[in-house]
Amino acid sequence: MKIAVMGAGAVGCYYGGMLARAGHDVVLVGRPQHVEAIEHRGLRLETQAFDERIPLAASTQASAVQGANLVLFCVKSTDTVSAALEIKPFLLPDTLVLSLQNGVENADEVRKLVPQEVAAAVVYVATEMAGPGHVRHHGRGELVIEPSKASAEVAQTLIAAGVPTEISDNVRGALWAKLILNCAYNALSAITRLPYGRLVQGEGVTTVMRDIVDECLAVAKADGVTIPGDVNQAVRMIAETMPGQYSSTAQDLSRGKRSEIDHLNGLIVRRGEALGVATPSNHLLHTLVKLIESQ
Template sequence: MKVAVMGAGAVGCYYGGMLARAGHEVVLVGRAQHVDAFNKAGLRLQAQGFDETISVKAGTDAAIAAGADLVLFCVKSTDTETAGAQLRQHLRPDTLVLTLQNGTDNADRLRGVIPQPVAAAVVYVATEMAGPGHVKHHGRGELVIEPSARSEDVAQALVAAGVPTEISDNVRGALWVKLILNCAYNALSAITQLPYGKIVQGQGVADVIRNLVTECRAVASAEGVTLPGDVDAAVRLIAETMPTQYSSTAQDLARGKASEIDHLNGFIVRRGQALGIATPVNLTMHTLVKLVEQKKEPSPN
């Protein structure tokens, strides 16, 4: 396949890198500093079982995605519509656009912008951009994707590339479970600038996480969402399987970037308000992260 990664950050580079390593043609659309590094030296994929530099093409313009069979859509939730509009004119009518994003509504929002088929994916991977053109993989990597005309072929290609992938009829529920996990950990990691393994050792943290999850469950239930699996076990598993990982929100704040918190805890707060469900702990997490985002000067401490 020709695979285009729209939003070549840590997640997109990991999955794009795995597909390129398996022999697929991969092009990356990203920020200039990374694009320059990709084109000069390739993509360095430092995984748990290997450390390789992979040849890829990259650009800052979505035009490089022309002719793609598959697009891994990995931009921040705040950029979904803008990035979709940039892609639209360059894709074939049958190009599958797979959304590998946080939040529960990105696929629906993208369908309102582009005519190409869109399928949602739930991502469980711990990665970071360790430098220009360098993605570091800390753990996991499985995908759960929505059924579509092309999903079976894409899933087979991903599995062959070393990416555990399943197709689920309840991707909505799986996206909500991922949202709950993000609401449980992302803000805490961002505010403290600590990885998951250290967060859960903090005094009172277990109670805070339990309250965050309880509020999210209440909103999901009111939305009519069926949550698959054991949510409480999934919450515990995050810290156990990704103890050294910092949340994407923590990474954004550390770099002075706006985060996706409005689409995580902020989303729960908005839906709770609309449904008449109190979400005070999620509101607190959302408020604190927004305050950190607004800081102009570093703390004297």
Template sequence: MKIAVMGAGAVGSYYGAMLARGGQEVALIGRPSHVEAVQAGGLVLEATFGRFRVPMRASTDASAVRDADLVLFCVKSTDTEAAGREMAPHLAPHTQVWSLQNGVDNAERLAAVLGRPVSPAVVYVAVELAGPGHVRHHGRGELVVPPGPHSERLAPAFTEAGVPIAFSEHVRGALWAKLILNCAYNALSAITRLPYGVLVQGQGVEAVMRDVVRECLEVARAEGVEVPGDVWEAVRRIAQTMPSQYSSTAQDLMRGKPTEIDHLNGHVVARGEALGVPTPVNRALWALVRLIERQVPAR
């Protein structure tokens, strides 16, 4: 199977490497320094289960999605429309597109640009770019996608590559559950520059996280979204299963890059305003990250 990864940062490169190791034909589309390193010596995958050097195609050009059976769309939420417009002319009629992005509305935004369906996927993986051509995996790796003939046809490529994949009719609720996890951890990890395991030991931090979760659940309820499971228990487990993980927002700030905070806590704030639901704790975290973004020189 031919698989293209549009926006091959940490998440996209991890799944691309796993699929390539599983025998699929993978093309990564990413930033020049990362692409050049992969072209020169393959992608270094430093995983919890071993260290591997995985050869695969890499390009900076969106035309590399041409003839793909599946595109894993992994760009930052802020770049969804622009990246979608870049790749749209190169998509084959049979190509399936999955959005593996943070946030809850990217699949709809991308579908509007592409003029074709896009499947939202919920991603549970802790990874970081340790350097150009080098991905470090800290844990997990599951995907949840909507059921359907196309998804079920593509799923064996993931299971054969060691990527757990599940089907759910309630992906919207699962996306909100993932959003709430991100809202609880991302901004706090970014502001303090601490990994999850250290962060949660701070005085008063658990109370702040509980307030974030409560506000998010109130907004979701007002949206008519049923969030599955015990959300607070899921939040609590993250620090136990990923103690050394820094949030993607923290990683962005440490690299001098724009964050996705507008699509995390900022999305909750915006929807809360629209629906008449107060979100003061999410608003404070969103505002603080935006202030820090302005102080970090772009690289």
């Protein structure tokens, strides 16, 4: 399968690297420093099971997605609209655009802009860019994807490449469940500059997290979202399964980059206001992260 990764950050490099390692024709579209390193030395994929350099193509240009059967759309939520417009002229009629993004609105935004089939995916992976062309995997890696004409083939391709994947009719609910995990951890990890395992040991932190989650669940219920599984248990498990992980928001702020906080706790605040649900804990976290960004 010919696969393009639009937005080759930590998530895009991990899944693109796994697919290239399995023998697929993969091109990563990313920032110049990463592209240059990958062109010279390949992508260094450092996981808990192996540490290898994977030869694959890389480009800074959106035109590199041309001819791809599958586009893994991995840009930050803040770049969704601009990136979708960039790749639009180069997509084949039957290309599947698979959104591997935080937040719950991105796939819908892409659908408004491109005529090709778009499917949302829920991503459960702990990764970071450890340097130019070097992705470090800390844990997990499974995907839950929406049904589409190509979803069965894509799922089998991912599974064969070592990526646990399932197809679900309730990806909206699963995206909300992931959103709640992000709301519980991302801002707190960014503000304190602590990884998840140390974060939850702080005095009063688990109580604050419970307040955050309760607000999110109240907003989801008012919005008619059915959330699968035990969310509170899932929140507790994050610190156990990924104790050394810093949130993506923490990683963004440490690099002086704009975060996705408007699409995480900020979304809960906006939807809460629209639905008449109070969200003071999420509002405070959103405000604090925006203040840090402004510095």
